[in-house]
Amino acid sequence: MAKYLLLKHYRGAPASVNDVPMDRWAPEEITAHIGYMNDFADRLRETGEYVDSQALAPEGAWVQYGGEGRPPVTDGPFAETKDLIAGWMVIDVDSYDRAVELAGELSAAPGAGGEPIHEWLELRPFLTEPPTVTE
Amino acid sequence: MDETVLRGIVPGVITVLVRRGADFAAAEDAVQEALAETVRERPGGEEPVRDAKGWLITVAWRKFLDATRADSARRAREERVEGQPVPGPVPAADDSLQLYFLCAHPSLTPASAVALTLRAVGGLTTRQIAEAYLVPEATMAQRISRAKRTVAGVRLDRPGEVATVLRVLYLVFNEGYSGEVDLVAEAIRLTRQLAARVDHPEVAGLLALMLLHHARRPARTAPDGSLVPLAEQDRSRWDTGAIAEGVRILQAALARDRLGEYQAQAAIAALHADAPRAEETDWPQIVEWYDELARLTDNPVVRLNRAVAVGEADGPRAGLAALAEVDESVPRHTAVAAHLHERDGDLAKAARLYAEAAHQASGLAERDHLTRRAARLNARLR
Numbered sequence: 001m002a003k004y005l006l007l008k009h010y011r012g013a014p015a016s017v018n019d020v021p022m023d024r025w026a027p028e029e030i031t032a033h034i035g036y037m038n039d040f041a042d043r044l045r046e047t048g049e050y051v052d053s054q055a056l057a058p059e060g061a062w063v064q065y066g067g068e069g070r071p072p073v074t075d076g077p078f079a080e081t082k083d084l085i086a087g088w089m090v091i092d093v094d095s096y097d098r099a100v101e102l103a104g105e106l107s108a109a110p111g112a113g114g115e116p117i118h119e120w121l122e123l124r125p126f127l128t129e130p131p132t133v134t135e
Numbered sequence: 136m137d138e139t140v141l142r143g144i145v146p147g148v149i150t151v152l153v154r155r156g157a158d159f160a161a162a163e164d165a166v167q168e169a170l171a172e173t174v175r176e177r178p179g180g181e182e183p184v185r186d187a188k189g190w191l192i193t194v195a196w197r198k199f200l201d202a203t204r205a206d207s208a209r210r211a212r213e214e215r216v217e218g219q220p221v222p223g224p225v226p227a228a229d230d231s232l233q234l235y236f237l238c239a240h241p242s243l244t245p246a247s248a249v250a251l252t253l254r255a256v257g258g259l260t261t262r263q264i265a266e267a268y269l270v271p272e273a274t275m276a277q278r279i280s281r282a283k284r285t286v287a288g289v290r291l292d293r294p295g296e297v298a299t300v301l302r303v304l305y306l307v308f309n310e311g312y313s314g315e316v317d318l319v320a321e322a323i324r325l326t327r328q329l330a331a332r333v334d335h336p337e338v339a340g341l342l343a344l345m346l347l348h349h350a351r352r353p354a355r356t357a358p359d360g361s362l363v364p365l366a367e368q369d370r371s372r373w374d375t376g377a378i379a380e381g382v383r384i385l386q387a388a389l390a391r392d393r394l395g396e397y398q399a400q401a402a403i404a405a406l407h408a409d410a411p412r413a414e415e416t417d418w419p420q421i422v423e424w425y426d427e428l429a430r431l432t433d434n435p436v437v438r439l440n441r442a443v444a445v446g447e448a449d450g451p452r453a454g455l456a457a458l459a460e461v462d463e464s465v466p467r468h469t470a471v472a473a474h475l476h477e478r479d480g481d482l483a484k485a486a487r488l489y490a491e492a493a494h495q496a497s498g499l500a501e502r503d504h505l506t507r508r509a510a511r512l513n514a515r516l517r
Binding site: 001003045046047048049050051052092094125127128129130131132133134135 | 244245246247249250268269270271273274275277278279281308309310319344348349352355362365400403404407440443496497498499500501502
């Protein structure tokens, strides 16, 4: 088994096919979208492939060590930041192919007009523990 | 009562319940419940029950009947079950081997087979298995119940393929994290149990392989958790008892002249174990075993590891020539290339390749190790 992170970005990837901001959707389209995401997670719980999912607030602070005896420095948002992470899901699957299949399904979540958003999701493998057999 | 002892009798108890008419899924649930109750009510240190197996059967059978009665939709089965004779003495012979086959059934995905084996054959709880694979308990519970549904129609009375069982046990051994339960030790326990039930040189080969690798575990990681490569390990920390047992089991298996990939892999591990110092390793013989292994399996990792051995036996140039025959997409290809170039004296190239290999590494400890190698060479080059 291998764990993968499905990372959902607001920025940083090419625009999705159905690229209408959520606040321009019909209310029932938003409900349908959220329902699709919840159903997707439920299906993964049912197949025994679900690990975790979290959504993040869009705005955050940048924090840096302030030096000996000083409080941490907070700053930002920085204008040059191109990326923004909306949230993630962690899955535990038998193969890379299965991970790609699931990411594709998640990207098919409906948006404006009930049509799939086709958004780009980033798929990143977790680094693993070393195997016991080494040669 | 000792939990490991109790867990050791789990497959036998499930088998008895199935023979009395319970279906596998219900029997397995009943035994888990009985086990939990036993561990809860009789914590370790108390006087042992004289006939632990008979006792667990009694408790599990009662759990099974309770569950069956509670489920009115299963009335038909209840009638059938209650028509069975009152449980008598337990047969001494253990026919739980079939459970190994069922839990490793080819219709299961590797992850499902691993989970089901650890629960039904290993007697671990869902929580312990979930913790060992770092997934939520609910996810592991689903994985196990789906696996049970998948094998629901499989008859328990005929043997399956030993190879599928060995693959599952190897996976448990090779990819276990250390949580509350040490999966490496658990894999050895289950393989040992299997070896006692089935006479097959590859089962012995896998057990030998596990013991020989497990023997090195104390020397494999530094106190800070970083990996120590084989050549740099403190061999005085190897477990000589495990090595002796592994070698003995392997020799008996090899004498039967039915070579398989686990025996060949164990032979390579035994040759490493046999060298008091890394410089005394019999690399030419290891290369021969890799040739043997390559004939038995088409796994490209074997050819990659063979290139390492050739590099040691005939020099880095020969190793690089052997490496050139291996597909570059095989994991750790770049790391092996880095090592061989380092030994060949091309430190700049080796440093670059180590950094590249670190970038490609699939494991955290491996990545850190490769990064350190690159940093060490770069420091020397400055």
